[in-house]
Amino acid sequence: MSRLRSLTARLVLVAVALVALVSILIAGATVLAMRAYLTAQLDDRVASAAESLEHDSQRPGPGPQFGNLGPGALIVGFQNGERVGFVLREGFADPEPLSSAQVQQILASDDDARSLEVSGHGTFRVRSIGAGEGRGIVGLPAADVDDSVQQLLTVVVLLALGGIACAGVAGLVVVRRQLAPLREVAATAHRVAELPLAAGEIEMTERVPGRLTDERSEVGQVGSALNAMLDHVEDSLAQRHRSELQVRQFVADASHELRTPLATIAGYTELARRRPETSGTALDKVETESARMTGLVEDLLLLARLDAGRPLERDTVDLSRLLLEAVDDARVVDRDRSWRLALPDEPLVVAGDEARLHQVVSNLLANARKHTPPGSTITVTGTPEGFSVHDDGPGFAPELVPHAFERFTRGDAARTRGGAGLGLSLVEAIVAAHGGSVALASSPGDTTVTVRLASTSA
Numbered sequence: 082m083s084r085l086r087s088l089t090a091r092l093v094l095v096a097v098a099l100v101a102l103v104s105i106l107i108a109g110a111t112v113l114a115m116r117a118y119l120t121a122q123l124d125d126r127v128a129s130a131a132e133s134l135e136h137d138s139q140r141p142g143p144g145p146q147f148g149n150l151g152p153g154a155l156i157v158g159f160q161n162g163e164r165v166g167f168v169l170r171e172g173f174a175d176p177e178p179l180s181s182a183q184v185q186q187i188l189a190s191d192d193d194a195r196s197l198e199v200s201g202h203g204t205f206r207v208r209s210i211g212a213g214e215g216r217g218i219v220g221l222p223a224a225d226v227d228d229s230v231q232q233l234l235t236v237v238v239l240l241a242l243g244g245i246a247c248a249g250v251a252g253l254v255v256v257r258r259q260l261a262p263l264r265e266v267a268a269t270a271h272r273v274a275e276l277p278l279a280a281g282e283i284e285m286t287e288r289v290p291g292r293l294t295d296e297r298s299e300v301g302q303v304g305s306a307l308n309a310m311l312d313h314v315e316d317s318l319a320q321r322h323r324s325e326l327q328v329r330q331f332v333a334d335a336s337h338e339l340r341t342p343l344a345t346i347a348g349y350t351e352l353a354r355r356r357p358e359t360s361g362t363a364l365d366k367v368e369t370e371s372a373r374m375t376g377l378v379e380d381l382l383l384l385a386r387l388d389a390g391r392p393l394e395r396d397t398v399d400l401s402r403l404l405l406e407a408v409d410d411a412r413v414v415d416r417d418r419s420w421r422l423a424l425p426d427e428p429l430v431v432a433g434d435e436a437r438l439h440q441v442v443s444n445l446l447a448n449a450r451k452h453t454p455p456g457s458t459i460t461v462t463g464t465p466e467g468f469s470v471h472d473d474g475p476g477f478a479p480e481l482v483p484h485a486f487e488r489f490t491r492g493d494a495a496r497t498r499g500g501a502g503l504g505l506s507l508v509e510a511i512v513a514a515h516g517g518s519v520a521l522a523s524s525p526g527d528t529t530v531t532v533r534l535a536s537t538s539a
Contacts, residue, residue: 088263093252100248104241112234119226123206124195130154131208131219153224155205157187158217164188166218168202187218196223262293262300266307273311287311335381342370342377380503387510393434400429400438400534404463407442417455424463431467431534433515441511444504445470445530467517467534477523485521508532 134156157166157179166179166187179187183199190197190207197207197220204227205220266289273287288311289304296302346367353363401424408422431438442461449459453474460471477485486509508530509519517534 089253089256092256093249096252096256097245097249101241101245104244108234108237108241111237112230115233116226116230119229120206120223123221123223123226124208127206127208127219127221130221131210134210134217134219153222155187155199155202155207155218155220155222157184157219158210188216190218263303265290266293266300266304270307335377339374339377342374345370346374377503380507384503384507384510387514393437393511393514395432396435398431398433398435398438400431400468401463402428403435403439404429404442404461404468407439407446408461410443411446411450411459415450418450418453419456419458421458421460422463423460425465429463429465429468431515433534434511437511438515441508441532442468442470444508445532448504449474449528467532469529469531471527471529473526474528476525476528477521482521482523485523486519505530 152169154169164184166184167176169176187197187199195206197205199205204223206223207218207220210217210219269287269289289308293300293304296305349363349366353360404424405422408420412420449470449472453472457472457474462469486505512519512532515534517532520531522529
């Protein structure tokens with residue numbers, strides 16, 4: 082029963098069943114056609130014999146001649162004024178008489194009867210001669226027809242059984258050969274299933290061979306779909322591995338960033354305890370480090386909330402006014418650089434969280450201020466798609482550009498220039514929460530951060 086569950090067994094069984102059905106139909110039609118043909122021939126012989134006997138009985142001279150009837154023929158008629166019947170023997174000598182009961186049985190049949198069963202003598206194909214009281218019966222045995230049909234039926238059944246057996250063997254060979262590519266595809270899937278995918282960097286090189294990925298065939302469609310799935314799984318596992326590495330790096334960087342102000346606070350607290358006269362300086366330093374640590378924790382919490390998909394406020398924000406205020410603030414804070422603002426004549430209006438969008442602009446301007454020398458020009462340009470921040474400073478290192486928006490990414494590996502490296506990652510997370518995107522293009526003397534915001538309207 083379990084073997085019938087396989088696709089090979091089911092296909093072979095269906096093929097054999099179809100061959101058997103066709104064989105039965107052909108055999109039945111052949112036997113029926115042959116029986117009808119032989120029966121029609123016998124009926125023609127009976128009709129010819131009946132006409133001959135009827136013609137002989139009407140002409141003067143000797144009685145009817147039975148030579149054209151053959152042995153085993155049935156005749157019922159009048160002889161010496163009596164109803165008699167007999168069956169001709171071989172050589173036409175001493176015909177076998179029929180009993181009066183048999184004669185009555187034969188004469189009692191309908192005039193249109195074609196087949197007649199005579200007890201003790203078998204079945205005859207018969208025909209009436211004359212009518213009324215002078216009615217007689219002539220018949221020829223149907224045994225030869227039955228024997229021929231039986232022999233034909235035996236031959237046809239044997240041929241059908243042989244054909245079914247051959248169809249089963251051939252079907253098994255053909256189906257197994259046709260399904261061999263499918264088994265190869267399944268073997269690939271099994272090899273992939275045996276790979277350790279739980280953790281670490283996964284190298285998934287198993288693929289269905291190209292010759293089994295032609296989508297014009299069903300097996301090719303399965304192979305192509307499996308390869309596409311494996312590609313997707315490989316990309317997902319690689320992304321998961323990168324995420325795991327980023328989480329480890331994130332934890333390490335966060336621990337380092339938090340440890341520094343905590344160590345500073347602990348040190349100055351211990352200094353103030355031992356030397357009370359330095360308590361004022363110690364408290365100032367503790368307050369500074371506490372503020373730094375508070376800002377870092379708030380940034381981390383904001384990133385965590387954004388990662389969790391918590392929705393931001395969705396109000397109408399005047400982006401033109403927001404950019405103008407941010408650039409004015411930057412001019413007040415930093416007079417060593419040239420701050421420029423370019424806005425279209427129509428006001429820029431977006432739907433979003435004004436406080437978070439202000440944080441995006443402030444972070445980008447602060448980042449430009451930190452990483453450009455005095456005298457640099459920083460230009461903010463508003464567009465119907467969002468805005469951009471351009472500076473003519475030294476720009477990002479080429480190896481840093483692909484990772485600029487990752488958390489705790491800083492060009493200063495020694496961590497001596499301040500900041501936790503969360504500014505650009507916050508920019509990307511906030512913009513993504515608004516349904517927008519951020520892009521960075523950087524080369525010496527030409528660095529541009531482009532922010533595209535969804536739902537920006539003029």
